[in-house]
Amino acid sequence: MTTSFGAAVLVLALLAMPRPAVACVFLDEPGAPQSASQQPKAEEPPPNAVTNPPLDFELLDAKKPLVPVDDAAIRRRRTLLSWHQGVGLGMFAVALANTVVGQLNYSDRFASGPSTGRYQLAHELTAGATVAAFTATGLLALFAPTPLPKTDGFDRISLHKLATGAAAAGMAAEVVLGLYTASREGYLNQPDFAAAHLIIGYFTFAAITLGVGTIVF
């Protein structure tokens, strides 16, 4: 009986001992004391919270694009104008060579002394190359689409177009005069046509130089 009584006392004593609070119940009660181990850890701010606050706000209304454009046409234009630039620079180099050879040919044929004709073939070749390159350069620009609206006003491009337009007129005149001058071999007026061909040649090269210069500088 003593043992049973003692066991009962022991059980009662065990039941009466204070237990650790169940966190999910007692922590919610206001003012409930908490042990240090039960206090929730303060949330650490994200590492970038101070240095990179969110910029995902919108203060302005959404707007539709203002310029309707054809993206494929833009890409095609850029390709053609890139080629235009490369071929144009090559044309300038050939035109320079043609002008030099043309002057040498005129000096050899008509300026002084006996005519040897040693620059004749070179001039014909460089002249043909110049005309071909100039035509190709012009066609690349003419066939480039213009999907974006043009801005009004006179700018570098306007001057470039004027200069190359003048060069085109000069080039056409040079082709006609050059062929006609060559056909006047033995005639007394051949030197006159040759001089005109020379002068227009310089004018044409000056126009080409202006056209290139407006873009480069």
Add this chain to the structure above:
Amino acid sequence: MLIALILASAAAAPGTWTVDSAQSALRYAVNHKLHKVDATSKEAEGKAVVRPDGTLMVEVRAPVASLKSGDCNRDEHMLEVMNVCAHPFVVFKGLGHLAHGDAQLQLQGQIELHGVKAPAPVSLSLEAQPDGSLRVKGSFDVSLDAHGIERPSLLFAKVDDACRIEVDLLLRGPK
């Protein structure tokens, strides 16, 4: 002195401040070996929200197509490389803190260019105007490569990667 205090107080008034597009400009400048290129837009729009505690949120944008350099071929090329179809605007957003009488403002910003967003911290100068508006000026550099922009070239030489963006905005305060 009294006027200066009044103007300084007006500079920090809480509310929504709106960019006066007609009196504002957004500029970019890039360098090439043969050219210095700069273009200006007079169609910038934006808002700045100032909270009572001085916290500031700013958003400014401008249509890419409105940036004019005076050279139509260059502007067309710029529209091509900027892919204006898909990304018609250049957008700046910023956060900062504005206190009474501040003449300088540091913004933690972000610039969206060519559809790519990149951090753009910027220092702005503030100047209160007699009519109560606020003139804001500042500049910062962006990397064209970082925004995936194909740098234009001339004579096989590309423009520099650094592009300077300048803002000169007139903000009109809450009514």
